Amino acid sequence: MNRKNFLKLSSLGFSSLALPSFTKAGQKPIVIATWDSGMAVNAAAWEILAANGRSLDAVEAGALKIEDTIDCCVGLGGYPDRDGIVTLDACIMDEHANCGAVAGLEQIKHPISVARKVMEKTPHIMLVGNGAQQFAVENGFPKVSSTLSPEATAAYKEWLVKSEYKPILNIENKKQNNGPFAPNFFDDGSANHDTMGLLALDMAGNLSGAVTTSGMAFKIHGRVGDSSIIGAGLFVDNEVGAATSSGVGEEVIRICGTHLVVEFMRQGLSPELACKKAIERIVKKDPEKAKSLQVGFLAINKKGVYGAYSIQKGFVFSVKSGHENRVHASKYLVSV
Ligand code: GLY
Numbered sequence: 529m530n531r532k533n534f535l536k537l538s539s540l541g542f543s544s545l546a547l548p549s550f551t552k553a554g555q556k557p558i559v560i561a562t563w564d565s566g567m568a569v570n571a572a573a574w575e576i577l578a579a580n581g582r583s584l585d586a587v588e589a590g591a592l593k594i595e596d597t598i599d600c601c602v603g604l605g606g607y608p609d610r611d612g613i614v615t616l617d618a619c620i621m622d623e624h625a626n627c628g629a630v631a632g633l634e635q636i637k638h639p640i641s642v643a644r645k646v647m648e649k650t651p652h653i654m655l656v657g658n659g660a661q662q663f664a665v666e667n668g669f670p671k672v673s674s675t676l677s678p679e680a681t682a683a684y685k686e687w688l689v690k691s692e693y694k695p696i697l698n699i700e701n702k703k704q705n706n707g708p709f710a711p712n713f714f715d716d717g718s719a720n721h722d723t724m725g726l727l728a729l730d731m732a733g734n735l736s737g738a739v740t741t742s743g744m745a746f747k748i749h750g751r752v753g754d755s756s757i758i759g760a761g762l763f764v765d766n767e768v769g770a771a772t773s774s775g776v777g778e779e780v781i782r783i784c785g786t787h788l789v790v791e792f793m794r795q796g797l798s799p800e801l802a803c804k805k806a807i808e809r810i811v812k813k814d815p816e817k818a819k820s821l822q823v824g825f826l827a828i829n830k831k832g833v834y835g836a837y838s839i840q841k842g843f844v845f846s847v848k849s850g851h852e853n854r855v856h857a858s859k860y861l862v863s864v
Contacts, residue, residue, distance in 0.1 A: 554831030556733065558849035559586060561726035562774040562826055566846030567855065569594050569726055574848045583728035584622045584644075587738035590726045591618070591640035595740055598677050601722045604637055605677035606742025608684055610691070611749045614676065617741050617756035618643045619654075623734035623766035629654040631756040635671045636664045640740045643756075654756065687746050723755050725762060725772025727828045735770045735828070737762045744777065753777025759787035769793040769830055771803070774843065775823035783809045789827050799827035800835025800859070807837045807861050815862075824858055837861065 557577035561569045573590035577583070598605035608614045618639035619629035628647025631654060633639050642664045646655055655663050665671055676684060723741035730736075739762045741755040754760035754777035761777065763786035764770040771789035773780045780786070785806055792802035803825035811818040824843030828834040836845050836858040843858040 554829070554833045555729075555849040555851055556832045557583075557586075557728065557730050558828070558832045558834070558847070559590065559726060559728040560826060560828055560834050560848075561590060561846045562724055562772065562824065562843075563722055564844050564846060564855045565594060565597075565599065565724065566726065567848075567853070568597070569724060570846050570848035570853070573726060573728055577728060577730055578850075580731045582732075583730040583734050583736035584620070586728040586730065587726050587736045588620060588640055588644055590728075591620075591724065591738040591740045592638055594724045595638050595640060598679060599724075600679070600683070600742075600745070602724045602740050602742055604635070604672065604742075605680060607680050607745035608676055609743075609749045609751070610746045612676065612684055613674065613749060614680070614742055615749070617743050617752060617761075618739060619756045619758060619762050620644050620647060620736070620738045621758060621762055621764040621770075622647075622736045623764065625764070625766075627653055627758045627762075627764075629756040629758065630656070630660040630664075631752040632657040632750060633660045633664065635674050636661060636669050637672055638669065640738055642667070642669055643738075653758065656752070657750075683745070691746075723753075723761065723774040723777075725755070725774060725826060727764075727770045727772055727826065727834075729828060729830075729832050733830070735764050735766050735830070737764045737770045737772055739772055754780035754785065757781060759784045761786060763787045763790045765790050765794070767794075767830065769799060769802075769828055771799075771825055771827040773823060773825050775838070776821050779810050779821060779823050782813070785810075785823070785825060786827075789825050793827065793829050798835055799829050799833055800837060803827050803835055803837035804859070804861070807839055811839060811861055818862055826858075 559573040569590040572593035573586035576586040595603040616633045616639040621627040628643040725739040727737045760781045771786035824838035826836045838858045
């Protein structure tokens with residue numbers, strides 16, 4: 529790849545006020561989450577961490593918070609697939625490598641808690657589609673109306689005009705810049721999406737993670753991205769660290785992204801460098817295609833040192849600890 533296309537130090541804006549993560553000694557407890565919407569998520573998780581609670585409970589509480597919010601990319605208020613149906617993906621993983629996941633779940637408000645139930649009450653890891661919904665209902669999760677949120681309805685109608693698929697990068701940032709679900713958001717008649725992934729290290733030194741999403745907007749019905757796949761959208765190894773991802777899930781699955789990030793940390797790389805190496809892996813496979821893709825990795829190690837890296841400018845993440853409560857801009861690899 530043309531080296532001119534790389535920026536070595538590309539952290540901009542408010543993040544430039546923050547010390548680079550690799551100089552921090554580490555913090556505990558701490559919770560980190562994708563995007564600026566991660567601030568509210570972190571606040572919910574922090575209530576549990578600050579009370580000396582378990583990281584698993586903290587990440588579930590954070591995910592529940594955003595699933596309760598109308599958001600383009602998470603929960604039943606999110607954008608539907610191309611058939612107008614909202615399908616949800618989620619997973620959760622704890623310090624013992626226990627994990628649970630659901631994919632293609634319809635009409636259930638809290639996929640993250642269903643994923644936890646799969647983890648705790650079954651010998652399995654992932655349930656999908658009708659089976660996941662049946663399991664949810666059997667376990668006390670009410671089936672709710674399949675009506676789209678007004679915001680999703682407007683976006684879907686706009687998309688139907690052309691019915692084309694072309695990802696929009698950093699949908700969370702565009703949402704922020706243009707206002708939630710702004711009409712001009714879908715000028716090209718399509719949308720990408722961005723996922724909520726969060727990672728927590730509790731006072732006891734244990735790591736957990738959770739991911740929840742409505743998946744890529746206007747996807748083919750039945751499409752599952754990285755967010756419910758352990759090792760792709762989320763991986764936790766309590767000896768080493770944890771990682772999560774956001775962006776185009778297919779590219780993350782292709783490299784087993786978060787597992788790769790954790791393995792790089794195992795080799796001694798900082799979280800930020802581990803994320804960077806995984807991003808490089810994606811970009812190297814197809815540098816031209818990468819110019820129109822966004823993937824961001826976010827990671828934390830056992831000491832509570834965190835870091836992130838993305839393909840392009842625009843990925844941001846939120847951090848909450850006893851010392852900070854802020855949004856950071858991720859460094860990125862490709863200057864388009
Ligand atoms: N990163 C979420 C997805 O691709 O569905």
